[in-house]
Amino acid sequence: MFKFGNRTILLTLVFLVFLTRPVFASSTDGTIDSTYKFAWSENVGWLNFGTSYGNVHVTDSGLSGYALSENVGWINLDNVVNDGQGNLSGYAWGENVGWIKFNPTNGEVTINSSGEFSGSALGENIGWVIFDCSTSACVKTDWRPQSARPQCNNSSDDDSDGLTDYPQDSGCDSLTDTDEASAGGAALPPVVFNPPTPPSPTEENPQGGFRIVINDNAEATNSQTVSLGLYAGSDSKRMAISNYSDFRQASQETYKATKPWTLTEGDGMKTVYAKFFTEYGQPSEVVSDTIYLSLQTQKPISEMTVPELKAKISELLSLISSLKNQLDQLKPQENQAQKEVTEIPKDYLFSENLKYGDRNIHVRYLQIFLKSQGQDIYPERIISGWFGPLTKKAVIRFQEKYAFDILAPWGFQKGTGIVGKTTRAKINEMMKEGKE
Numbered sequence: 354m355f356k357f358g359n360r361t362i363l364l365t366l367v368f369l370v371f372l373t374r375p376v377f378a379s380s381t382d383g384t385i386d387s388t389y390k391f392a393w394s395e396n397v398g399w400l401n402f403g404t405s406y407g408n409v410h411v412t413d414s415g416l417s418g419y420a421l422s423e424n425v426g427w428i429n430l431d432n433v434v435n436d437g438q439g440n441l442s443g444y445a446w447g448e449n450v451g452w453i454k455f456n457p458t459n460g461e462v463t464i465n466s467s468g469e470f471s472g473s474a475l476g477e478n479i480g481w482v483i484f485d486c487s488t489s490a491c492v493k494t495d496w497r498p499q500s501a502r503p504q505c506n507n508s509s510d511d512d513s514d515g516l517t518d519y520p521q522d523s524g525c526d527s528l529t530d531t532d533e534a535s536a537g538g539a540a541l542p543p544v545v546f547n548p549p550t551p552p553s554p555t556e557e558n559p560q561g562g563f564r565i566v567i568n569d570n571a572e573a574t575n576s577q578t579v580s581l582g583l584y585a586g587s588d589s590k591r592m593a594i595s596n597y598s599d600f601r602q603a604s605q606e607t608y609k610a611t612k613p614w615t616l617t618e619g620d621g622m623k624t625v626y627a628k629f630f631t632e633y634g635q636p637s638e639v640v641s642d643t644i645y646l647s648l649q650t651q652k653p654i655s656e657m658t659v660p661e662l663k664a665k666i667s668e669l670l671s672l673i674s675s676l677k678n679q680l681d682q683l684k685p686q687e688n689q690a691q692k693e694v695t696e697i698p699k700d701y702l703f704s705e706n707l708k709y710g711d712r713n714i715h716v717r718y719l720q721i722f723l724k725s726q727g728q729d730i731y732p733e734r735i736i737s738g739w740f741g742p743l744t745k746k747a748v749i750r751f752q753e754k755y756a757f758d759i760l761a762p763w764g765f766q767k768g769t770g771i772v773g774k775t776t777r778a779k780i781n782e783m784m785k786e787g788k789e
Contacts, residue, residue, distance in 0.1 A: 380506060383411040383468065383496025392470070393483045393490035395706065396763060397424045397450065398771050400482060402492050411464065411496035413437040413508050416445075424769050425449040425479070437508065439464035439498040451478045463599050466501035466636065468494045471599035487598050487624075487641070489710065505530035545633045550586040558584045563640045565594075565627040567614075573645040581612045581625065589629035589637065598626055598639070605630060620647050620668075645672065674704065695736070697721050699788070702781045707772035711740040719772060722780055723747045730754065745770040755779050 390403030402409050402420045409418035409430060416433040428447035433455050435441055440463050442456040455462045457475035462484055464470055470484040470492040483490045499507040505525035510517045512524060512534040519525035524533045529546075554561035566582035568574055583592060585608055595603040596617045608629060616623045623646050629637040657665065697718045707716055717738040723731040731747035749768030752759045759775045760768065772780075 380495060380497040380502050381413060381508065383494040385409050385411075386468075386493040386495070389469075389486065389491040389493040391490060392420075392474075392492055393488075394422075394476070394479050394481065395771070395773060396479045396769075397422050398708070398769055399423065400428065411435065411494045413499060415443070416441070420445070422447075422450075424767070428453065435464075437499045439466075445474070450476055452476070453479070453482060463601070464494065464496065464498065465599055466498060467639075468497060469599075470494070485598065503529050503531045504533045546635065547631065548635045549589040549629050549631045549637045551637075552584050552586045557582075563627075563629060563637050565625060565640050565642045567625055567642045567644045570642075571644060573647060575647055577616050577618070577646065577648065579614050579616060579625075579644065581614045581627075583608070583610055583612065583627060583629075585629040585637070588631050590632045591630040592627060593630070594625065594627045596623070596625060598624075598641075600626065600628070616644075616646055621645070694718075695721070697784070702784070703772065703777040706774075706777070707740060709740055709742075709745050709770065712738055714738065716740045716744070719748075719780075720744060722784065723751065726751060748772060748776070752776060 385403035387403060390401055392400040392402065394400060400420050400422050401407070404419075404421045407419040407421055407427070409416065409420065413435060414437070415435045416430040418430055420428045420430060422428065425447060426449050428445050428450065430445050432443045433441055433445055434443040440456075440461070444455065445453040447453070453474050453476040455474045457473075460473035460475055460481065462470060462472040462474050469486045471486065472484055474482040474484075476482060484492055486493070499509060504511045505519040505522065506528040508518065510522075510533070512522070512532075514522065514524070514533075516522040516524075516533075518533075519528050519530060522533050524530075531545075549563075551562045552558060552564075558564055562584075563586075564582075564584040566584075568579050569582065581594070583594075585592065589608050591605040592608045593600055593603045593605050594612070594614065595601065597603075614625060616625070622643055624641050624643045626639055626641045628639045654662070654665075694714065694717055701718060703715065703719070705715065707719055717736060719740075720731070720736045720738075723744070724734045724736065730750045731743075733743045733747075735743060749770045752768030752770075756766075756768075758779050760766065762775055
């Protein structure tokens with residue numbers, strides 16, 4: 354761990370004394386989910402928004418409390434602003450990382466109607482901080498945007514009578530009343546609050562459940578315009594579709610089983626997201642599908658120039674790497690075969706970041722390499738394919754042993770335990786020297 358200054362020690366004491374007050378949470382004053390509480394930065398690792406002493410709260414006006422990084426310490430969130438609809442702006446501050454902007458150019462952080470943080474913040478010293486609940490970098494809160502809350506709990510005078518929300522507005526029977534102008538909201542039937550029912554299995558949708566399919570499950574396309582197949586139950590009346598997981602700029606429309614759609618520009622893997630709504634506005638889970646887009650007119654290999662051939666090779670290697678990652682996830686039965694691997698393939702090089710919690714063949718190769726570095730680096734010598742605490746400690750020892758090559762370029766003094774760019778480069782260099 355970093356050696357923090359006296360101010361940080363004092364700050365920690367303040368946490369212990371003042372921040373252990375009871376936590377009250379609601380859709381207007383939310384706390385952070387006890388499971389989904391981690392954002393990710395490639396340069397400093399995980400940022401925990403849900404520690405006990407951090408006491409993070411989300412309200413209509415902003416964030417408060419502290420996030421905690423294992424590598425850089427506490428980060429104050431009190432200057433992060435919320436516009437009431439989940440669009441965050443302003444800055445967080447950490448003594449060891451400086452300012453982190455929540456609405457930077459080419460990035461933003463928002464909270465959607467499900468309480469999920471999404472997007473990217475930017476630190477002047479640590480780079481991008483990622484919030485993405487389609488990955489493990491997921492932070493959730495029980496706060497909800499004003500537009501997603503009932504009229505009697507949305508901090509707005511919807512009927513213009515000078516009174517706002519329950520119990521101040523006499524037209525509200527409870528916080529769940531959907532109409533400030535009249536009483537009786539509490540007596541609404543339960544179906545009003547139920548999410549849509551998933552569809553049953555059919556010949557077109559054998560597994561059942563909500564689903565979106567691009568071009569009949571095609572793996573690739575050379576057209577930016579595609580056809581979507583959408584599967585929802587009989588009580589799904591509307592839908593929202595987006596090229597982004599946070600559904601930015603998306604609007605609800607009448608549910609249809611098929612729909613033409615335009616993918617985002619540029620070649621590469623594309624994802625389309627969908628969710629469905631009842632007539633009362635209750636949403637389903639988010640579903641998605643992916644397809645590879647290639648718009649470039651392909652020349653025959655024999656007519657390509659050397660630069661074009663190099664670019665094509667790079668493109669194919671990127672696609673192969675992506676497909677390998679998908680294959681690793683889709684074929685867990687290969688885990689048994691991995692157990693038989695005791696050597697790193699002759700021409701293998703580490704080409705992707707590895708971190709705590711990963712479980713794949715690349716982690717196994719990493720453990721084989723660390724084992725070869727001796728007892729002072731990896732005394733446990735366990736080869737499992739899972740990046741656990743022992744592997745992380747071994748990576749930190751390796752990083753600190755070769756700090757000049759791995760840590761110094763980033764200005765770090767202590768190892769992070771993340772196998773990133775400079776760590777991979779050092780490992781690959783040493784493996785190459787060992788083969789010569």
